[in-house]
Amino acid sequence: MSIRSIDSRSHRRQHQALLLLLALLALWVTAACGGGDDDGGATTGTGVKVVATTTQIGALTREVAGGEVELTVLLSAGADAHDYEPSPKAVAQIKDARVVLVNGIGLDAWLDNVISGAGAERVVVVTDGIAIRGADAGQGGGVGDPHVWHDPENVKVMVDNIAAALSEADPEKAATFQGNGDAYKAKLDAVDAQVRALIDSIPAENRKIVTNHDSFGYFFDRYGIEYAGAIIPGTSKDAQPSAKELANLTDLIKREGVKAIFAEEEVDPKVARQLAADTGVAIVTGLYADSLGAPGSGAETVDGMLLSNATKIAEALR
Ligand SMILES: [Zn+2]
Incomplete structure (x- = not known):
């Protein structure tokens, strides 16, 4: 092995280490700036x-x-x-x-x-x-x-x-x-x-849903979707459902013939997934409830958010 190749290998290693360092630094900067809570607006x-x-x-x-x-x-x-x-x-x-x-x-x-x-x-x-x-x-x-x-x-x-x-x-x-x-x-x-045209395209008997956070009430009221229940009761995200509440919800989904469970973008969909598995109904993720979407998502405007949600809801319930 020539000295030159050893040199170039060690140089490459240094280069890789530098790249790794830069990547870590980029991650750290992203975390520091994108965290929202620790940051100014x-x-x-x-x-x-x-x-x-x-x-x-x-x-x-x-x-x-x-x-x-x-x-x-x-x-x-x-x-x-x-x-x-x-x-x-x-x-x-x-x-x-x-x-x-x-x-x-x-x-x-x-x-x-x-x-x-x-x-x-x-x-x-x-x-x-x-x-x-x-x-x-x-x-x-x-x-x-x-x-x-x-x-x-x-x-x-x-x-x-x-x-x-x-x-x-x-x-x-x-x-x-x-x-x-x-x-x-x-x-x-x-x-x-x-939005109304999209929701009207859903057969009337299918307009029945459960969400993982009680935040779509205004939407359901306006467009005539029946809201059968929330996985997290009330309008706060802090609450976690008890085993009894989950059992009641499972019964309700089966009894009412609920077609889909909607999991919001901002809430951990773990409970919603479990419930969907238990009941065999579809789970729809990626609805924007409490927050608009990130830039480039198409839901970074209020009109874009409304249309994005309506499209996902119509696709799931049709
Ligand atoms: Zn909320």
Whole structure:
């Protein structure tokens, strides 16, 4: 073996070690930046500083603002909106904002402490004016079902509230915000019609489902799908079903002739898979419930999310 080949081999080994190190470093950086919870929110655009809590409010604000505000969205795709711990950077972003756009209805209650501490100038609950499901029944601690974005009519109310809040913060751009908002509402009407056509393509007797987290109520109400039960009772993700609850659910699925179990993108589908195996019904994964999809998924917009869910539901139940 020549000296040169030994050299080149050791060089190659060094090179491989360096590549490995770089790969690990890349992983570490990705983890540090993509973690959501430990991180401040992602910021885009220029103008008055606006913070949105959830991915849905972030996406709607992007539509209304069209880059004409400096928008920070706290939650990243897939993060748990029910149980979010704002990082020091996120707290600073909230305090620095002119407007903070929140979902309310108990979903982003984690923000309350941050705001009461040393608040942003103005907090706007973008779901104001929406008829809340279960508010009377005392569901989820008496505040009702926060997952309003699964009904396009509710989303249009959110768009109007966002446009009004941005217009008040920056009156010179009010016409732009209003125009963008109106255009997006027209798009939502078109998507609403598409979703309805998809759901109407399902035989009526098949429109019966179980999900792993009780968050599609607004969708089911609007499009006439019968909701037979949730694997996780209530609207919080913290709860795990007991053996008895699972047995009851298995009975219910068989008795009611439920066609499919829907597992959300953000929830561990382990229990749903077990239930599907026990009952022999189909399991549908990849529905976007609490979070929009990652960029490039096609579900990173509210309209895209609605259409993606409707397509998967129609394919499973037809
Ligand atoms: Zn939820």
